[in-house]
Amino acid sequence: MTVSGLAEQTSRPAALACPHGVHEGHCTTCPVRNVSVCAALASDELALLGSLSEDVTFADKSTLLMQGDPANAVYNLTEGMVRLYRLMPDGRRQIVGFLLPGDFVGLALSQRYAFSADAIGPVAACRFTRASFASLVDTKPHLLRRLHEAATHELTQAQDHMVLLGRRNAEEKVASFLISLRDRVVRLGRSAITLNLPMTRHDMADYLGLTLETVSRTISKLARDHVILVVPDGIRLLNPARLEQIGEG
Amino acid sequence: MTVSGLAEQTSRPAALACPHGVHEGHCTTCPVRNVSVCAALASDELALLGSLSEDVTFADKSTLLMQGDPANAVYNLTEGMVRLYRLMPDGRRQIVGFLLPGDFVGLALSQRYAFSADAIGPVAACRFTRASFASLVDTKPHLLRRLHEAATHELTQAQDHMVLLGRRNAEEKVASFLISLRDRVVRLGRSAITLNLPMTRHDMADYLGLTLETVSRTISKLARDHVILVVPDGIRLLNPARLEQIGEG
DNA sequence: CGTCAGCTTGACTCATCTCAACTAGGGTGG
C-alpha cells in the first residue's frame, strides 16, 4: 500500500495532453470549465490556476491514487471515467462512486486518501500538488466555499446511495443507477438516449452491493421487458419513464 | 411535508436549557466546546457566537427538521441523540446517521434539508438561524475551513457506511456498528465498557440495512457467544477485541 | 487460431426477510 499509483501516470507536454491550447492558458479553454469547481474563478484567477496545474493522462485500468497513500495531489477529471472504491482486508470491494468529466478528486484536503481510484478506459485530468492547491485555496475564499459546496453535494449523493444500498432491491438498484448516470451525462450536455457504460458488470455490482450475475440478470430482465436495449458498450433507454418509476422517486 | 418540525421545539431561557451559565456566555462553557465545529473559534468570537445562537430542547421522538423543508436553522447538538434519515415514497426508511453531542446538523448551508432528523430521548441543542450562521461564516474564514473539514469527515464516514451496507453480512454490520458507536462515545470521554443504546432495534435495522428481527437475532447470537451482554437500554462489551475482529478492519 | 476477459444463463443454496406468536415492562384509567 505504500507504492503510489502516481507512478503509473503519464505526465506530458500540454500540447499532447490538452487539445485546447497552450499550457499557460489551458484552464480558460478547459472542456469542463463551467461544470467544475474552477467555475468559481474569474479569468485572471484561471491563468494562475493554469500555472499551478498540469495536464496528465492515465491508461485504462491504471491507478490514479490509492487508499492510505499520502494525498500528494488533487485532480480535476477532464475526460474519461474513474472508479473510486474501498477494499476490505479480505478483498471485498465497494465502489463509492464513478467520476465523470468535471468531477474533482481529493477535495478533502486531508493527509491521506480515503479511497483508491483508477481509470476505466483512457482518462485525462488536471493535476495540482496538494501544497499548491491548498495555498491557492487559502488566498481565494470563494474557492473554499465552492469546494465546500462540492463536498456537501457529494455528501447528499452519498446519502442517496446509502438509501439505495440499504433499502432497494436489485431491480430498483440497477434502474436508479442507470437513471442517475443518465442525468449526470445529460448535465454534461451529452446524449440522453444511448448510455455508454464503460465499466464492467463487476464494477456495477460492487457499486450497487450486488454480484455481477445479479446485475447481468437484472439488465437482461429490463431488456426482456423492453425498458432498455443492450447495445455494445452500453444500453439504450427505450422507456426512461418506466425506468425512473422502477428506480422510485 | 410542509409543516416544519421546528414547531415542536421548545425554546426557552438559557438558564433552564443550559446549565452552564448565562446566555451571553453559554458558548464558552458549552459541554461540547472542544469537540465541535466551534472549537475553531477564539474566545471573543465565541461571545459573538453566543449572541447569535439560542439553546433549545426537544422531547423524545420530536422532529428537529424534515427533509425538503427550507433550511431555516442549523443545530449543534449538546445533549442526547438524534437520528438522521431519509424516507422512500413507500415508507421504507434509511437512517443515514446518529448524532451525538458535538455533532453539527445542517452544515450543508443549502436551501433545503436533505434528510429528516428527530430526537431519540430528550435532546438539547444550540440553534442558529441559517442567515446569521451564513453571515458569520462569511466573516470567519477559518470557520468555513472547519466546516469543510467536518463535511469531508462526514463524507469519509459515509463511505465507510457504504462499505458496511453494500458488502458486510448481518453479524459484521452489527459488530462494526457497536464498535464505531463505542469509539465515538469514548472520544466524548465516556464509558467504554457499557454502551448505551437509546435507539430501538428498528432504528438499528434501518441504519444497517436489515430488519429488526435480524438485528435482534444477531445481538442474541453475540450474547450467546459471550462477546456482549445485553443489559437494560444497552449492552456491555465483554470481548471488544473479538467484536472488532468480527466487524473487520 | 487460440486464449482470455467479460458477459449470460441455469440449477441449486442459503442468508435474510416475512409472518406470527409470545414475553416483558411501563403507563394509564377504572
Add this chain to the structure above:
DNA sequence: CCACCCTAGTTGAGATGAGTCAAGCTGACG
C-alpha cells in the same frame, strides 16, 4: 391496586431474493 394496553423485544417456522457454482458464449487481440 389491578387490569388493560401498548411499545419494544425475542424467537420460531417457512418463504424468497440474491448469492454461489458451473457451463457456455462472444468478441478482442496477439
